[in-house]
Structure formats: C-alpha cells, structure tokens
Amino acid sequence: MRIALLVLAGSLAAQEPAPAPDGKALYLAHCATCHGNEGRGDGPTRVDPRPRDLSSGLFVFGNTRDAIHKTILGGIQPAMPAFESVLGEAMRQAVVDHVLTLMPETIEASEAQSRMAVGSHAVVVRGHLPATREQRFALGHGLVIGVPGGFTAEYRSDDVRYLGTYAGGFLDRTDWRGRGGTPLRLLGQPLHLESGRLPAAPFRTGQNVPLAARLTATAVRGPAAVLEYELRSENGATEARVQETLRALDRPPLRGLVREVRITGTGGGGFAGLFLPPGTPQGGKVLEERTVPERESLRHWRVVAQRHAGQDQDLWLAVRIEGAARGAADAFPGTGLLPFATGSDLARIRILIATSGDAGVAARAAVAEELER
Numbered sequence: 001m002r003i004a005l006l007v008l009a010g011s012l013a014a015q016e017p018a019p020a021p022d023g024k025a026l027y028l029a030h031c032a033t034c035h036g037n038e039g040r041g042d043g044p045t046r047v048d049p050r051p052r053d054l055s056s057g058l059f060v061f062g063n064t065r066d067a068i069h070k071t072i073l074g075g076i077q078p079a080m081p082a083f084e085s086v087l088g089e090a091m092r093q094a095v096v097d098h099v100l101t102l103m104p105e106t107i108e109a110s111e112a113q114s115r116m117a118v119g120s121h122a123v124v125v126r127g128h129l130p131a132t133r134e135q136r137f138a139l140g141h142g143l144v145i146g147v148p149g150g151f152t153a154e155y156r157s158d159d160v161r162y163l164g165t166y167a168g169g170f171l172d173r174t175d176w177r178g179r180g181g182t183p184l185r186l187l188g189q190p191l192h193l194e195s196g197r198l199p200a201a202p203f204r205t206g207q208n209v210p211l212a213a214r215l216t217a218t219a220v221r222g223p224a225a226v227l228e229y230e231l232r233s234e235n236g237a238t239e240a241r242v243q244e245t246l247r248a249l250d251r252p253p254l255r256g257l258v259r260e261v262r263i264t265g266t267g268g269g270g271f272a273g274l275f276l277p278p279g280t281p282q283g284g285k286v287l288e289e290r291t292v293p294e295r296e297s298l299r300h301w302r303v304v305a306q307r308h309a310g311q312d313q314d315l316w317l318a319v320r321i322e323g324a325a326r327g328a329a330d331a332f333p334g335t336g337l338l339p340f341a342t343g344s345d346l347a348r349i350r351i352l353i354a355t356s357g358d359a360g361v362a363a364r365a366a367v368a369e370e371l372e373r
C-alpha cells in the first residue's frame with residue numbers, strides 16, 4: 001500500500017513542469033565556500049591560487065555566458081573542481097545566470113555579430129592576429145581592444161606586448177567556436193605600429209634582464225578596458241603585478257588613446273622596475289625628454305611627434321613615468337631604462353598615442369595637460 005502511494009506521488013509530480021533551478025541557491029551551496037556569498041573571492045575555504053573575485057569581472061578564460069559555463073563544467077586545475085558530474089545542464093545554466101549578476105555590467109558579443117563595433121563600452125576580443133603587414137615576427141594569439149571613439153589597440157597575449165594602435169572601424173571576427181582558426185581582421189587604419197622587429201620587453205630587472213609578462217585577467221569597466229598581468233623573472237617568480245587601463249583620449253585637437261599602467265611590487269625585493277619608453281617612430285622628432293630624479297621619486301617625460309609625408313596629421317607619442325626611485329640615481333646610463341625602487345607601489349606610467357589635425361602649439365599644450373592629469 002505504501003509503495004503504491006509513493007508511485008502515485010511520483011507520477012503526479014512528473015506531470016508538473018519541473019521547477020526552474022534556483023541559481024542563487026545552487027551558487028551558495030556549491031561555489032560560495034570558495035568564491036564568497038557575494039562572489040568577492042573571500043569564502044571560508046582557502047585554496048591556492050585564490051578563488052577569482054567574480055564581482056570584478058576580471059576573468060582569465062572569458063566572462064561571457066559560454067566561457068563561464070565552460071569553467072563550471074571543467075573546473076580549473078588545480079584549485080577549482082569540475083562540476084560536470086555534480087550539476088546538470090539546467091542547474092549549470094542557472095548558476096551562470098547568477099554569476100552574471102555578480103559581475104559588473106559588460107557587453108557580451110554574440111555570434112551573430114561578426115563585424116564588431118565599439119559603442120559606449122570598451123570591447124576586449126581574443127583571437128589569432130593576422131600575420132601580415134609591417135610586423136615581421138610571429139604574432140600568434142592576440143588581444144584586440146577597442147575603446148569608444150574609434151581607436152583600437154593590439155597586443156600579443158602570450159607576453160602582453162603592445163603592438164600597435166588603429167583608428168577607424170573595429171574588428172571583423174569569424175573565428176567563433178573553433179579554437180584558433182581564422183585570424184581576426186582589424187578594420188581600422190594603422191596609426192602607430194611596432195614594426196620590423198619584436199618590440200623589446202618593456203619591463204626589466206635592475207640587471208637589465210627582461211621580465212616575462214603573463215596575462216592574468218581582462219575586463220571591461222564602462223568605456224575603459226583593463227588588462228592585468230604579472231611580471232616574472234627567469235626562475236618563474238612573480239616580481240610585480242601590472243594593471244593597465246586603456247581608454248579613449250579626447251582632448252581637442254588630440255584624439256587617440258591612453259594607456260595607464262600601474263606596477264605593484266610583490267615585495268620579493270629582487271626587482272628594480274624598469275620601463276623602456278616607446279621607441280621614436282621613423283621620421284619622428286623628440287620634442288621633450290627629461291628625467292627628474294628626486295630623493296625618493298623619479299619622474300620622466302618624453303614627447304615625440306611625427307608627421308608622415310603627404311599627411312596633414314601629426315602623431316603624438318608621449319609618456320610620463322613616475323615611481324619610487326632607487327636612491328637618487330640617474331637613469332641607467334645609455335639604456336634609457338629607469339631605476340625604480342623595489343617595494344609595494346613601484347610606478348605609474350601614462351602613455352598617449354594620439355593624432356591631431358591641428359599641428360603645433362594647441363596639440364602640444366593638450367599633450368602636456370593630458371600627461372599631467
């Protein structure tokens with residue numbers, strides 16, 4: 001009798017539509033122990049590496065619906081378990097819904113859009129870079145970052161090397177789904193390209209040994225894009241962390257983009273943070289270069305202007321570097337490198353890459369204002 005009742009109850013329930021899984025409850029049950037109730041990466045279970053702060057939106061494997069689903073499905077070795085056999089498809093999708101509510105607002109590009117444009121938010125796209133043009137080195141995987149206003153920066157993603165800036169349209173991508181495959185097609189015109197050889201690693205130790213940069217996360221914060229990367233020495237130790245923010249520069253007559261780089265030491269002590277100012281473009285003229293060492297800080301400016309034959313636009317490359325100095329030392333002689341102290345807050349760098357139709361005084365003043373901001 002008892003058995004019959006149970007069967008009946010089961011068959012009644014089967015006729016009701018299954019209730020939608022509660023993504024928040026599933027998140028609290030399966031994820032919050034590491035990621036925290038609000039997703040801040042501060043749950044009671046301590047693992048190494050630290051659980052991602054989901055509320056930052058800074059993800060390594062992508063923050064789209066598909067990418068988050070893949071992360072939940074397969075986990076991340078060694079610290080995050082896979083949920084493929086723990087949560088069913090509908091449950092996983094409900095958890096993804098909940099994770100998306102923890103993140104800051106971002107733009108999710110859909111497969112339908114192959115020609116991508118940049119609206120009021122920055123856009124970060126990963127993919128294969130086309131191996132053509134002036135760059136005579138393997139480009140491989142890249143990051144293409146569009147900021148509002150029609151400027152696009154290109155980076156190699158393996159070593160976070162800046163490769164160039166484009167003006168105009170953004171990107172045509174046809175490589176959805178398949179990993180690798182078709183390269184991205186940039187739609188803008190090159191404004192400034194690191195050409196010929198691979199640009200030198202911008203960060204070096206005090207012994208002038210290049211530090212390898214490894215991308216840890218990317219994010220979109222409204223009109224700005226953020227790259228986070230670590231600087232590692234030859235033995236693999238992380239010497240410093242870098243946060244680089246890209247945003248549009250619109251200070252008439254200047255238009256272009258700004259890279260704001262902030263370097264934080266890990267306290268290991270072996271690192272003298274150094275930065276190589278961007279090279280002088282061919283046909284460029286250095287308008288200003290000065291380094292001001294003070295007792296505990298170092299400031300460096302460099303402003304370069306270039307005009308291509310037959311064009312009525314100037315290209316401006318300007319950099320301001322500020323940091324904790326190592327003693328009162330000058331820049332390492334003859335290297336163009338700057339000696340920063342080791343410590344927690346190493347340096348801030350602001351790099352402008354911009355054009356101005358109006359040559360001369362007004363643009364020069366705008367460069368100075370923007371550098372001093």
Ligand code: HEC
Nearest residue numbers: 030031034049050051052059060061062068071076079080
């Ligand atoms: C045992 C701890 C643990 C649990 C449980 C856990 N995670 Fe994670 N999660 C991590 C760690 C650690 C990382 C970072 C891994 C790394 O950087 O290598 C991470 C990373 C992530 C990321 C970011 C991936 C990226 O692209 O950067 C997402 C999204 C995520 N977890 C979602 C979830 C969800 C959703 C759940 C529950 C279904 C969950 N995690 C359960 C530890 C955990």
